[in-house]
Amino acid sequence: MSAGPAFGASDKLTFLLSLVPFLMDHDRISVTAVSEHFGVSSERVREAVNLIAISGIPGETSQYLHGDLFDIQWDELEVNDLIVLTHLVAIDDSPRFSAREAAALIAGLQYLSSLPENADVDAIASLMAKLTRSASEAPSQVAVSGTDAGTTIAVVRAAVRDGVLIEFDYLSARGEHEQRLVEPWRIQSVDRDWYLRGWCHLREAARTFRLDRMSGLHVTTQPSSPRRLEAEQPEALFEGSASDLEVTVELPSAAVSLLADYAPQGAGGRSADRVGRTLRVAHYHGLKRLVAGLAGVVTVVAPVEARVVVRDWAAAGIARYDELDADNVDADEPDPMIVGT
Amino acid sequence: MSSTTEKTSRVSVEERLFSLVLALIATEIGLTKADILSTVQGYRQRYVPGGNNASLERQFERDKDDIRELGIPLEVVEPPDDPGSNHHLRYRIPKGLYDLPADVSFTADELMLLKLAATVWREGSLSAESRRAMTKLNALGIDASDPVLGYSPSLRVREASFEPLSKAMDRGQVVAFLYLKPGEAAPRRRQVEPRAVVLYDGRWHLFGTDRDAAANRTFLLSRIAGPVVAVPGATFVPPGEGQAQEAIGELDALWNANIASVSVQSGSDAAVRLSKRHSAGSVRLHELDTAVYLHYTDLNVLADELAGFGPEVLVRSPAALRSAVRSRLIAVRESHTDAPTIGLTEEGE
Numbered sequence: 001m002s003a004g005p006a007f008g009a010s011d012k013l014t015f016l017l018s019l020v021p022f023l024m025d026h027d028r029i030s031v032t033a034v035s036e037h038f039g040v041s042s043e044r045v046r047e048a049v050n051l052i053a054i055s056g057i058p059g060e061t062s063q064y065l066h067g068d069l070f071d072i073q074w075d076e077l078e079v080n081d082l083i084v085l086t087h088l089v090a091i092d093d094s095p096r097f098s099a100r101e102a103a104a105l106i107a108g109l110q111y112l113s114s115l116p117e118n119a120d121v122d123a124i125a126s127l128m129a130k131l132t133r134s135a136s137e138a139p140s141q142v143a144v145s146g147t148d149a150g151t152t153i154a155v156v157r158a159a160v161r162d163g164v165l166i167e168f169d170y171l172s173a174r175g176e177h178e179q180r181l182v183e184p185w186r187i188q189s190v191d192r193d194w195y196l197r198g199w200c201h202l203r204e205a206a207r208t209f210r211l212d213r214m215s216g217l218h219v220t221t222q223p224s225s226p227r228r229l230e231a232e233q234p235e236a237l238f239e240g241s242a243s244d245l246e247v248t249v250e251l252p253s254a255a256v257s258l259l260a261d262y263a264p265q266g267a268g269g270r271s272a273d274r275v276g277r278t279l280r281v282a283h284y285h286g287l288k289r290l291v292a293g294l295a296g297v298v299t300v301v302a303p304v305e306a307r308v309v310v311r312d313w314a315a316a317g318i319a320r321y322d323e324l325d326a327d328n329v330d331a332d333e334p335d336p337m338i339v340g341t
Numbered sequence: 342m343s344s345t346t347e348k349t350s351r352v353s354v355e356e357r358l359f360s361l362v363l364a365l366i367a368t369e370i371g372l373t374k375a376d377i378l379s380t381v382q383g384y385r386q387r388y389v390p391g392g393n394n395a396s397l398e399r400q401f402e403r404d405k406d407d408i409r410e411l412g413i414p415l416e417v418v419e420p421p422d423d424p425g426s427n428h429h430l431r432y433r434i435p436k437g438l439y440d441l442p443a444d445v446s447f448t449a450d451e452l453m454l455l456k457l458a459a460t461v462w463r464e465g466s467l468s469a470e471s472r473r474a475m476t477k478l479n480a481l482g483i484d485a486s487d488p489v490l491g492y493s494p495s496l497r498v499r500e501a502s503f504e505p506l507s508k509a510m511d512r513g514q515v516v517a518f519l520y521l522k523p524g525e526a527a528p529r530r531r532q533v534e535p536r537a538v539v540l541y542d543g544r545w546h547l548f549g550t551d552r553d554a555a556a557n558r559t560f561l562l563s564r565i566a567g568p569v570v571a572v573p574g575a576t577f578v579p580p581g582e583g584q585a586q587e588a589i590g591e592l593d594a595l596w597n598a599n600i601a602s603v604s605v606q607s608g609s610d611a612a613v614r615l616s617k618r619h620s621a622g623s624v625r626l627h628e629l630d631t632a633v634y635l636h637y638t639d640l641n642v643l644a645d646e647l648a649g650f651g652p653e654v655l656v657r658s659p660a661a662l663r664s665a666v667r668s669r670l671i672a673v674r675e676s677h678t679d680a681p682t683i684g685l686t687e688e689g690e
Contacts, residue, residue: 010411012355014473017362018480025482038479055359057367058380090367093440094480098412099511101474104467107540108458111496127451134445136412136438140511141537142467143585144496145592160491171613186491192543212614254566257499289610291677293649295669299676307677314673316652321667324655 012048014095015040016055019048020070021094023085031081049083056089096136103140105131110144115153152211153187155219156196160184165201165222168214173286178202182209183224190261199224244280247287248302251275255297262290276301288313357383358404362413366439371418371431377401405432411473414438441477452478452485457494465498466507498545500562503538505569506547510535515552515575519566523641528566533558534577537584541592542638548588550577559591561639595638602657603647604630611653632657644669 015038022037023029031049035042049072056069071087097105106128113124132139159166170180183199194211248266249259253275256264264277281287288310291298300307360382364372378384378397387397408415413434420429447455455478459471502518509516516535519528532552539546545562552575605612607629615633637643644665647654651670656663 009354009358010407011469011473011476013358013362013408014411014476016355016359018476020480022480022482037482037484038476051353051356051359055356055363055382057360057364058382058385062380064382090363091436091439094477095439096412096414096441097474097477098410098470100410100466100507101412101470101477104462104470105455105458105474107467108461108471108496109454111461111494111540112454112458115494123451124454127447127454130445130447130451134441136414138582140507141579141582141585141588142507142539143537143589144540145542145589157489157492161489171608171610173610175610177608184491186493189494189496191496210614213610215613260499288651289649292651292670292673293645295645295648295672296676311674311677313651314648314670314677317648317650317654317670318667318674320652320655321663321670 007044015044016048016052017091017095019045020052020085020088020091023049023052023083024088024092026083028076028082028084031077031083034083045083046077049077052085097131097134099135099137099140100142102131102135103142106139107142107144114145152214152217153194155217156184156211157187159219160187163224165220165224167218167220169216170209171213171215173289174283175285180209181220182207185224187211244282245284245303245306247279247281247284247300247306249277249279249291249298250301251277251294251298255294258294258297259290284309292317352383352386357381358408361404362408362434365415365432365434366436368433371416371433373429373431374398374401377432441481447478447481447483449484449486452483453488456485456488457492461494461496463495463497466504467498496540500545500565502547502562502565502569503545505571506535506562507538509569509571510538510549510579513576513579515572515577516569517572518569520560521564521566523564531558531560532572532575533560536580537588538562539585539588539592541589542596542642544639544642546588546592548584548591557591559588561642592638596636599637599640601635601637601643601659601662603633603635604655604657605633605650606653607631609650609653611650615650615654630655640665648673 019034019038022034031042031045034045038045052070053072053074054069056064059065059068067087068089069087070085070089073082073084073086076082076084109124109128109131113121156166165181166184167179167181169177171177179202181201182196183201184196185199186197188195188197196209196211196214198207198209199205200207249264251259252273254273256275256277259277259279262279262281264279266276266278279287284306287300287306291300291310292314300310361377361384364377364381372380378394378401379388379390384397384401388394405415416433416435418431418433420431423429456475459475462468462471506516508514513534515532517530517532520531521528533547533549534552535547535549536557537548539548547560547562547565549558549560550556551558603615605615612631612633615635616631635643640659640662644662647656647662647666648669654666656666
């Protein structure tokens with residue numbers, strides 16, 4: 001269970017309303033089984049059951065008399081940690097989805113359906129229709145359109161499933177091509193970008209690879225070793241290392257979220273709307289790409305070497321345009337109409 | 342259990358809401374506000390017979406909104422013999438509209454897919470809403486098929502404007518925000534009826550009716566500066582389904598119409614990445630360069646991305662994109678030239 005946002009009153013109410021029909025369908029069920037099924041802690045299950053057992057409707061007398069309340073076998077709960085619901089009030093079915101709940105799942109499905117291995121469009125469309133029908137209002141108009149993830153994913157995913165090593169040519173952020181042999185553990189996406197997390201035999205260490213920097217992908221028959229995977233943090237994608245370089249940047253406070261992947265540290269700034277942040281990077285090659293892609297937003301303040309790398313990167317780019325102007329070349333531009341894919 | 346009912350100590354929020362839902366489902370004809378405040382657990386403890394219950398009434402108004410937000414159809418019934426009277430309004434939750442439709446069922450495979458879809462959202466309201474939807478699905482007691490191991494797709498919503506915009510959209514609330522259009526010196530205030538929020542080409546877009554232009558417009562959430570505020574008293578009837586599809590259709594048309602021609606250095610990061618993404622084709626020019634054609638929806642977004650590749654990319658056309666990339670590179674060079682006096686100077690523009 002990911003931590004996610006705090007479990008508030010809305011979540012608790014939803015859990016109470018969902019737990020009742022579930023318990024109705026399960027005559028005797030252990031607290032542990034319920035906790036596993038709903039993915040919540042045992043304490044939360046007990047807390048909810050205790051509340052359900054004393055809840056009900058005002059009834060004709062408006063006094064919440066015994067017959068107007070849910071009831072459970074208290075001994076079973078206290079002695080055996082078993083839930084036995086003996087009396088029901090008012091509800092006996094799962095509530096419908098809200099417009100936004102249905103939309104959240106539908107948009108998530110849209111994202112999954114754009115991936116090549118989830119190409120069963122009909123099955124996903126039918127599932128979306130069911131969600132729409134199960135919502136109390138038309139789902140919110142939130143949508144995710146296709147991403148082009150490429151075919152690499154399907155190949156790598158099959159290797160993860162089959163537990164075999166893969167080999168590929170990898171272009172590192174430093175601009176070096178190297179042949180890698182990797183035990184693939186996990187494919188993870190963050191928005192449009194896809195990553196493979198695995199054990200790199202060349203580096204003898206856990207590494208994260210961008211799928212779009214792989215070429216010449218080849219699936220071997222060598223099995224992966226599961227022990228290394230067990231030591232892996234399930235959500236780790238990028239991690240710092242002792243050899244990382246510290247870089248100080250300045251940017252508008254509203255733009256800080258753009259650097260979230262780099263875990264920026266520090267607070268304060270010299271003016272009301274610009275703030276300073278410290279990033280840790282493995283080398284300046286990734287940094288120069290990042291900063292050049294955020295022109296006018298992020299400025300490297302220190303160290304000087306990092307500023308020089310960024311400046312030279314931009315200057316090299318400008319030089320190409322200067323050459324182009326000098327030659328006034330547009331002649332070697334091919335006709336787009338004849339281009340194949 | 343009568344001892345608990347006599348309890349006057351504080352009743353938790355979830356107990357009060359749970360009791361309210363149960364009471365309103367159990368009633369056929371509905372309960373008046375006075376009925377609710379005087380008898381339902383969590384209200385009755387604070388109810389003063391014949392006295393001033395204004396704060397309790399406000400509590401009830403907020404609770405009603407919270408319950409409806411969860412997809413629970415809380416209805417207001419006007420008394421047939423006294424229409425228009427606020428005093429005798431009755432509240433109820435029709436069980437037929439509350440219950441998940443009886444003919445909807447989910448298979449183990451579908452549930453596995455839905456679980457994966459729910460985990461796409463790791464933060465923010467979409468994550469909380471996915472989690473509540475999964476709780477409701479779990480009530481059905483279906484065991485999902487084994488999850489796909491080693492596979493975790495995720496999407497982020499970084500823009501702070503996402504939440505207020507999507508909420509305003511559901512409520513039919515007109516919003517106002519400052520929008521910085523590229524090429525304009527200062528952000529301009531826009532009044533918009535939000536119709537859909539869509540993720541397209543990796544960016545969140547708002548599709549809505551611009552009130553001043555009286556026409557539909559598409560906005561990039563990342564260009565909204567400052568807070569999104571509700572325009573007091575300005576509402577509209579949400580047009581319902583199909584808006585998101587319309588928004589995507591318009592973006593598709595834009596995407597297909599816009600083609601940039603760029604040269605990329607063979608073997609470079611740009612060559613490897615751009616040729617695999619939103620490429621409309623490529624041609625090897627000579628040893629060093631490959632021509633790549635890229636579709637795009639927004640020239641400035643593409644210019645940001647291409648500038649990041651530095652000398653690995655040379656834009657050939659359109660001219661506006663070429664000059665946009667070039668001026669970005671110049672801005673980067675300028676802001677990183679001259680040794681900085683750390684801690685003293687104002688860096689950047």
